[in-house]
Amino acid sequence: MxxxxxxxxxxxxxxxxxxxxxxxxxxxxxxxxxxxxxxxxxxxxxxxxxxxxxxxxxxxxxxxxxxxxxxxxxxxxxxxxxxxxxxxxxxxxxxxxxxxxxxxxxxxxxxxxxxxxxxxxxxxxxxxxxxxxxxxxxxxxxxxxxxxxxxxxxxxxxxxxxxxxxxxxxxxxxxxxxxxxxxxxxxxxxxxIWQYIYLEQIPIVPLYYSAVRPVVERDGMLIMIDDDRLKLLPGEKVEEKSVRFRTLGCYPLTGAVESTAATLPEIIQEMLLTRTSERQGRLIDHDQAxxxxxxxxxxxx
Amino acid sequence: MAHQSDLIAEDILAYLKAQEEKGMLRFITCGSVDDGKSTLIGRLLWDSKLVFEDQLAALEVDSKKVGTQGEEIDYALLLDGLQAEREQGITIDVAYRFFSTDKRKFIVADTPGHEQYTRNMVTGASTAGVAVILVDARKGVLTQTRRHSFLVSLVGIRKIILAINKMDLVDYDAERYETICDEYREFAKDLGFEEIACIPISALKGDNVIERTDVTSWYDGPTLMEYLETVQVSDRQTQLPFRLPVQWVNRPNLDFRGFSGTIASGTVRPGDEVIVPASGQKSHVERIVTMDGDLDEAMAGQAVTVTLTDEIDISRGDLLASPEARPSYADQFEAHLVWMHEETLLPGRSYLLKCGATTVPAQISDLKYKINVNTLIREPGKTLDLNEIGVCNLTLSKSISFDPYKENRGTGNFVLIDRMTNATVGAGMIDFPLRRATNIHWQSIDIDKKSRAELKGQKPRVLWFTGLSGAGKSTIANMVEKKLHSLGKHSYLLDGDNVRHGLNRDLGFTDADRVENIRRVAEVSKLMVDAGLVVLVSFISPFRSERRMARELFESGEFVEVYVNTPIEVCEERDVKGLYKKARSGELKNFTGIDSAYEAPESAEIVVDSSSQPAEEIAEEIVRQLFG
CATH class of the missing domain: 3.40.50.620 (HUPs)
Structure with missing residues (x-):
């Protein structure tokens, strides 16, 4: 036993x-x-x-x-x-x-x-x-x-x-x-969390997987154009990039990462090899300590 | 990040497969700011590559702003959580840290070492399997080292790592290391630790934390990480008797009735017999149900749902247990209590006690003594303040099921909740059950025990003779009484057989009846002692808990336990009443020493043996000792 x-x-x-x-x-x-x-x-x-x-x-x-x-x-x-x-x-x-x-x-x-x-x-x-x-x-x-x-x-x-x-x-x-x-x-x-999702085959929002999506670069983050409420600022242009999200929230505040990881093992692999923590993608944590x-x-x- | 395994890049699927088998260890670190505790944990996180680049950037900024290491990175800053604490420069609560290696995931309870934070250390230790106790190699074993060791032993941690830190500041001196180890092992020998690993380290330099370094070539033991990765702690709970506290009755439809909870100890399989101690009802496990399919076996730590073969009455708070090794079921017990709140403990006040899934009103009926956590000396006291530890009796409004904490860490713990503020005010570890009558208020009587005793010119007390049938209890008690009589003492002898002809003639010899038998005799003795008499009780009284219950009724010094320890072979050979013969032939059931247990006293005041000394001589000695 x-x-x-x-x-x-x-x-x-x-x-x-x-x-x-x-x-x-x-x-x-x-x-x-x-x-x-x-x-x-x-x-x-x-x-x-x-x-x-x-x-x-x-x-x-x-x-x-x-x-x-x-x-x-x-x-x-x-x-x-x-x-x-x-x-x-x-x-x-x-x-x-x-x-x-x-x-x-x-x-x-x-x-x-x-x-x-x-x-x-x-x-x-x-x-x-x-x-x-x-x-x-x-x-x-x-x-x-x-x-x-x-x-x-x-x-x-x-x-x-x-x-x-x-x-x-x-x-x-x-x-x-x-x-x-x-x-x-x-x-x-x-x-x-990722290992458990993989082990138990738990469904997650497809945005976690990489796909070609329309994004715009703003304040150093890649913001996805999810609907027409996001107006482009002067000088901004929409690009089609292979991106995914490490964390999900309100789309105008959530940065995408460029990635080709399209399966769970690839996501986990990417996470293990990256050097930034996941809240990095959230605008609201970026104020002072x-x-x-x-x-x-x-x-x- | 955490894992350097080449597999991540080369074969992620193989890597994930290997990770699935990884175990987990929870440990606590104890030490003060000065011992380099935060630096050590920071180092573990750092060296296991758990610090991300954005955190590193923040850390560099913080180190320059508030760090204590000059231009160097202050690892300790990785750990400070709350702003107020950071400003004060100390950690004031329990923080949980996580790191993992390819072998294990670790949860570290990080607690401060200051005296006033006993509360936090006990909290952090309660879920830990191993304690890392830090000492500064320059200072050795200090008062706080002893305090930390006592607290982790109190909470049931059996494996200790003594991390002798700052070895770099004593030039990695092997002798210094040996001296500290020896001193610590000597001090800790009574604390019940199974294993003490002394590891010489330098958290700042990283020596022997993860990697072995050649500066301590004289040391051939494991590094801190090697030890943490391999130490075994979780098997103990699994080997104990089965206990499942019922958290939730799962009844989705009329065809299904399951009992959900986390197995506190032992293992269970379909077909196993279980008992509900509160009702005494038994049944068998039918299925162990999980969403991933029924299990053939489940063990301590698993959260399961079981169904039973019979419809018996079970609700949240009940305990399913192995009938061969039943838990205690009582409304009174002795416990070690740690006070966790600024508001002082008030004996007699009603608190809520939460034990497993049961919550019942409870009061502290008697605070016996306090334990000084620095000297480990018992001190008298009437209340407990924040961070104080006491040994006390608790009285509950109804009985609950539990085990002594020393025997079972999973079913012998509780917290106390203030009924007004709802704050968690105390944490307790149960020592043993007490079976005592509920608190019926006494009529106050003007002539008291003291005045009656003075009139008779004697100190009233009870001499409680316990031992096997035929051990010579009654013979000796009878002789003692004759001697007392001739000395002009007022006495009375309560003999087991005689009392069963009258007061207790409605009682048989089942365990429950034996308990009641002793309870009545203890109460009668108490009345007689109150009347000022010297009472001699000659009863087999086979169970420790009942003798303890009897002892609890009396004031300190009034109860004298006399253990007539005559070997069973001698008793059986004597067989004055022919009872052993009957018991051996099966004609007589539940006979003590044959098919019913006799639990020998552990700390009787007097121990005698009538097979090696004449009864007359024994009686003479008892009288001289007690009344001489």
């Missing part, structure tokens, strides 16, 4: 344990769904946790209205295929005011459409727990994040008042209005 479980099986078991614990302890949990690869893994783990039953919570996508079209197609297909209840929430106030990454700048736009939208959605449905797909290896300030991360009534994260987590015991007690963000993938690294921490205190995932 094999005495040791492989690292992926250990991570998988830990995540399933966390997902079951949230489902059992909270009255009204929700699984946030950003459609990215980590969320594909989290969804897969949620299905495993309750098999042969279905996960006893809905999925929720906070739609900024600026996601890649392929992401939206993928989202709808996956939800219906697996029979998940899918909630879609958009900050209507922001949308009505025409808040976009172009008019308001990336920081303000993210704050209104993403952070504010998420808070509104959680308040609207009175969710007392929300699963997120964040990992501790993504960014320095995440290394100390709890698996059950406590948020105040105003969704604030206070690094000083986080609860110690010992063994596999998670304190799930909250008062009305307070909530927990639960991170089942805390201990996974980017490589683990500690920017993520500030965003988290304000309620960003």
């Amino acid at each position: 094999k005495i040791n479980m492989t690292h992926l099986r250990q991570l998988e078991a830990e995540s399933i344990h966390i997902i079951r614990e949230v489902a059992a302890e909270f009255e009204n949990p929700v699984m946030l769904y950003s459609i990215g690869k980590d969320y594909s893994v989290m969804l897969h783990l949620a299905r495993k946790a309750f098999y042969p039953g279905k996960p006893p919570f809905p999925l929720m996508h906070v739609d900024t209205t600026w996601k890649f079209r392929e992401m939206i197609e993928f989202r709808d297909r996956i939800a219906s295929e697996y029979g998940f209840d899918l909630l879609i929430y958009t900050n209507e106030e922001g949308a009505k005011q025409g808040v976009s990454p172009f008019t308001h700048g990336s920081a303000l736009y993210t704050d209104i459409m993403k952070t504010e939208g998420l808070k509104q959605a959680l308040d609207k449905y009175k969710f007392d727990a929300a699963f997120g797909g964040a990992r501790r290896d993504e960014e320095k300030s995440r290394a100390k994040e709890r698996i059950f991360s406590f948020r105040t009534e105003s969704h604030r994260w206070d690094p000083k008042s986080q609860r110690p987590e010992l063994w596999n015991l998670y304190n799930a007690k909250v008062r009305p209005g307070e909530s927990i963000r639960a991170f089942p993938l805390s201990n996974w690294t980017e490589l683990d 500690g920017s993520m921490e500030k965003k988290k205190q304000e309620g960003y995932f």
Whole structure:
């Protein structure tokens, strides 16, 4: 008999344990769904946790209205295929005011459409727990994040008042209005995620695979022209390049990388041989050191 | 990045295949800023090529701005997370780091070593299999080294790496290394470690961290990384009896009823018998269900769903266990408790206790003593403050299933939650169960034990004679009482057989009845001691936990356990009541020493043997010792 479980099986078991614990302890949990690869893994783990039953919570996508079209197609297909209840929430106030990454700048736009939208959605449905797909290896300030991360009534994260987590015991007690963000993938690294996707053949948005796509170079990043809302600035020109995305978000804020990796093994190979971390592709992290921490205190995932 | 294997570029599929088999190790690093702990972890991340170019660029900027290494790169800055901490220049919480080699993935719990952060170290150690304890080669074993070692042993870590750092600053002196190793091994010999690997390193220079260097040619042991890649820790939980705390009852339709949870210890196969200790109901495992198909076997660490052959009542919080090795089921136990919160522990206050998937109200009924983490000396105390550790009795509002933490790291731990603030305020490791009556409030009576005892001119106490049938308990107790009588002492002898004719005549000889038998006698003794008498109890009382329960009823010094340790061969040969003969022939069931266990005392006040010394002499000695 094999005495040791492989690292992926250990991570998988830990995540399933966390997902079951949230489902059992909270009255009204929700699984946030950003459609990215980590969320594909989290969804897969949620299905495993309750098999042969279905996960006893809905999925929720906070739609900024600026996601890649392929992401939206993928989202709808996956939800219906697996029979998940899918909630879609958009900050209507922001949308009505025409808040976009172009008019308001990336920081303000993210704050209104993403952070504010998420808070509104959680308040609207009175969710007392929300699963997120964040990992501790993504960014320095995440290394100390709890698996059950406590948020105040105003969704604030206070690094000083986080609860110690010992063994596999998670304190799930909250008062009305307070909530927990639960991170089942805390201990996974980017490589683990990719290896697991490969091992389990988990579907991911095709944008992760290389293809010839129309892109424009802006602020040192390759931005894909996903629809006609992206207006070219003077001097910019559209190029057809073989690119893929290492991370997915709002298309005007997400940089593509030039690549020919069109299969999972090729993606993993490319990742192992590259020398830049994946958040490099996200505009919102590029402020001064500690920017993520500030965003988290304000309620960003 | 992390993996230098040429396979990545040449044959990615073969590489991925090899990676699938990789194991995982969680470890904790203990040491202070001065020991170079952050530098060591930074070095592990660095040398395993886990630092990306954009992070490196940020690191170079940070090193110049706030680093402590001049123009050099300050690896420690790779680790600092929260801004406030960075400004203070210290790490104040547990951070988890990840790196991997071609052999293993590692999760490092990085915790600070300052005294006030016992909380963080215990938190980080709770999930770790190995501890890396750093010492500065110039300073050797310090108070904090002892503190760290005690804390990781408390949390059940059995494999220690003593990383003797900064060897470059002592000229890689072999003698210095030997001295520190010897001193540490001597100090740690009572901490229950299975393995201590002393490794001479320089985190700053990289000596013996990943690569062996010739500056320590006198050292032939593994490098830090070699040890981390090969040390075995996970087999222990698998070899323990089966335990599955039920997290979730999976009932998607009327035809399926599964019990989901993570196996805390042992292994399970379809057909295995399991018991629910809370109800005593048994059934057999029918299937082990996963989305990838049913399993033939599952083991500790796996998150599974099992179905049973019978419809028995099971809900979240129940424990499925192997019936051959049942867990304890009790509403009171002794535990080591680490206080994790600024708000002081209040004995008597009701907290929520979460153990496995069960949450029940609980209170600390008795704080026995505190442990000074620096000296390991027991100190009296009435409360626990943040970062203090105490040994205490807890009383729960209902019984739960558990194992002593020393026996099973997976089922003997708990956290305490404040019911007002919902903060996690304590973390505990269960020592053993107590079986005591619930707290019924006492009527206060003006004439108390002390005044009754003074009137009789004696110190009331109970002499608890335990041992096999025919060991000579009653004979000796009888002689002791005669001597006490002649000394003018007021006494009473409670004899097992006699009490069973009256007070306990409704009880048989099953384990449950034996427990109740002892409970009643212990309570009667307590009343008699309260009345000021010297009580002699002559009962086989085969179980440790019941004798402990009896002892718990009395004040310190009142309970004297007398173990009549006469060999079973002698008892059986005597066979005064002809019972051994009956038991051997199968006519008498549940006979202690034959087909029912006798658990010998571990720390009886008095141990005697009536086969090697006349009863009269033994009685004489007991009286002289206790009343002389």
